[in-house]
Amino acid sequence: MDYKDTLLLPKTGFSMRGNLPQNEPKRYTQWFNEDKAYEKMKTNRKNAEKKFILHDGPPYANGHIHIGHALNKILKDIIVKTHYFFGEEVRYVPGWDCHGLPIEQQVEKKIGKEKKESLPKSKIRELCREHARKFIDIQRDEFKALGVIGDWKNPYMTMKFEFEADIYRALCEVATKGLLIERSKPVYWSWAARTALAEAEVEYEDKEDYSIYVAYPLKDEAKKALEIEEDANVIIWTTTPWTLPANMAISFNPEEDYVLTTDGFIVAKALHESLLEQEVLKGEIKKTFKADILENLYAKSPLNGKDSKLILGEHVTMDGGSGCVHTAPGHGEEDYRVGLKYNIEVMMPVDERGCYDETVVREGLLPDPESFVNVHIFKANERILELLGDSLLKCSKFTHSYPFCWRTHKPVIYRATKQWFIAMDEETKGRDTLRQMATQNISKVKFYPESGINRLGSMIENRPDWCISRQRDWGVPIAFFRDKTTGEPIFDEKVMNYTAMIFEQRGADAWWDMEISELLYPGSGYNPENLEKVMDILDVWFDSGSTWKAVLESRVYDSGAYPASMYLEGSDQHRGWFQSSLLVSTAARGIAPYDKVLTHGFTVDAKGEKMSKSKGNVVAPNDIAKQYGVEILRLWVSLSEYTTDLKISNEILKQVSEQYRKIRNTCRFLLANSEGLKEILPYEKMGVLDRWILNHAKKVFDEVEACFKEYDFSKGFSLLSHFIAVELSGIYLDISKDRLYCNGEKENIRLSTQSATALITRRLLALIAPTLTYTVDEILEHAPAIIKEDMDDVFDMLYTQMDNIEVDFDAEYMMEAREKFFEIIDNLKKEKVIKSTLELVLVTTSEKVAKINSTDAEDWFTTSGIVSESTGEDMGSFKVGDDTFKIVKATENKCPRCWKFKSSEEEGLCKRCDEVLNA
């Protein structure tokens, strides 16, 4: 007779394999239908004690998403859900960054430069808007395909009218605090196109230039500092003679040695030899000194006799030239920076066409200055060389890589123009400086990982004033009026409020479309004739830096509150969004916009190298979803140490798939084994093995919970995986089979195991739900009532801690015994002496074993008995402490039903099975 049918074998509709790539999209579609999942999450936690608000950092609305986006959004989703399944109210409103140069360039590429220039600004902006909208739709679908849940029905976009108005309002707040200033700063300038260029609009090409060494005589004070009477000249080197009229200073390296030569020249010691070889000078070293003794003294320009300040700068290198750097703050980024430090005026004698203007006359920058006015700078080089006369120590030509305009393909120049800045070090209206306030605010933020505070802190400490103006079309205008007669901007609150109101209704396009008279509120008292519009737009970092206001504070979004609980982005955003948001929020409100900042690293390939198209090691999220399933990608995120670089490759994904399979199958078995249970057995009626696993699970789950609450998912999942593989699947489920399969349906011994299984399953599912939301949802569909309770789907789940129950079971001792037992068993099996441990009986007088119920004890080792003495054939023995365990062959017969060797007669049922069948 086949007794198989009399057993209570596992039964479940939950399949072993998930067919994730085929099945995931269907479930996701249901979740996102009418934002059902997100709405349910909001409803279920209404008025929860705690609230967690994740404020989304906006991706740029251009292109498809890559694996980095996927990591970012999945991690956000896991964190939001972690808070959710632990019982908190959550908010997550995703958003997009829409303005900025890359989109403008895409549009220009599409319609061509000529057409772009002929179209009205509002038309171009409309095309940019279309482009952004198209990619927002694409990316939104791609993010949803990753199972990321949020307010997809009403995401934020920085180009929405209300949003543009709020960005502008944030700017007004900064202005009102007195932190908005105008100053000249050099930018890339295409004289051919008469426009400022962004970094991305510059291409490098070869260009032939002069290489000249020029002598600048020291003034008396400087000579005195050097303790010399005779004349001495600082030698500078430059490739752009035309910038010499704007020379304001000479920079020395503060660390390096400088020398005075016998022929009266001053150069860096490290370069003296090379200058001798080039025959720039002939003298030997007469005196060595550090440049700080010359600091703030003067040399004289050989061109115009004006003072040139001697200053110190870290940017001065020893890899060429003379170690004494010609410094013209109007014509170079580094020159400008060091100039700021020494309070040096920005001289800018070149107009937008690249010609000298009246400045050269007014300031006397050249001899016979009138003859230079309207002369193009590149045509002035030769005349300037001539004017230098004997001061020109050496002149040659060479070819080097030089920035060119990407449209006109003409060389560009650095040219100082008026720009808008947010002042870092201005003490206005009785407040600390922005830098001080921001630094203080950082100290109140909790960083994950903690090193983030150093990174953001040192950036705030060292950054220059924030230049927020751009000379572009696709952005929020710096919409201020300027008084034509005084040149002063008008920061009148009523005027600004009215402008903001217009933007809210018509978008920022109004700034281009409407007349000044229309933009002023009726009865403002200003004369439109005497006003002009500032036509610069805002740096897009200011846009995203304002999202705390435009999203968290806005009534347009159900986004939670300001400040947010957390900002979460890649570590590159220390430079970007974390900083811009901190500065705008601190400037406007005096506080940081976030309580916590969490950063993740970048995705790299198996070798730890960055992904690039040229290397061909790029992994696309969609390919992973199609090959492995989104759950695998999500599990990869949870298993990875995200604070550092994250490696991803086929091998790694395969490994993650194995882990997923283990989790899935264990859950399957858990479901199958708790099937049919009506209610949880009271703890005091449970068997010792069941009490042991409950006790152990409690310890593990508590620890996992603590890890997850600190966002340490990889550690939490390691603990969980270990528990699932070793104690749960490896031991407990294996040793429970006899009790579950062979005993009667209503027997306590069976109900006890089922109860422990159900209690563990509920918590286990809630712990993995933030990561494997899809899988848990699928599990619940097939879960028996005792696990499912009144839940409709995964979103009804709530994690609760397990009860603490005591157990009189020395797990460490019993584990050791089990390990030693199986060491011997392995040999017995390999030697073909036995096939199954059920053929064996253990003989021991161990007190620790004696106090355990004998059925539980034999199940622990999966043997047919544990006795204190036996006459069976000796198969080996082992010791735990002082206790001896002897392994012997079972002397009774194999029960055809339960396979234990406990039957008194051949082919006869054992006592237990007999009772079960005849009950």
Place this chain on the structure above:
RNA sequence: GGGCCUGUGGCUCAGGUGGUUAGAGCGCACCCCUGAUAAGGGUGAGGUCACAGGUUCAAGUCCUGUCAGGCCCA
């Protein structure tokens, strides 16, 4: 070149304030089961803790330097 960070078996990760033969899971090899079966179980082999110095009775753990990699600047 500067700032921040990372480097433990094939893979993913543990290793408070330095202290026994460096741990785990996965993978791999071998074996068992066929009543979780495109599952389950057992045993085992894998590590110069990137490298080189130093501090110390003692260093994966502290210090210095080098190399490799990442992000951000210049």
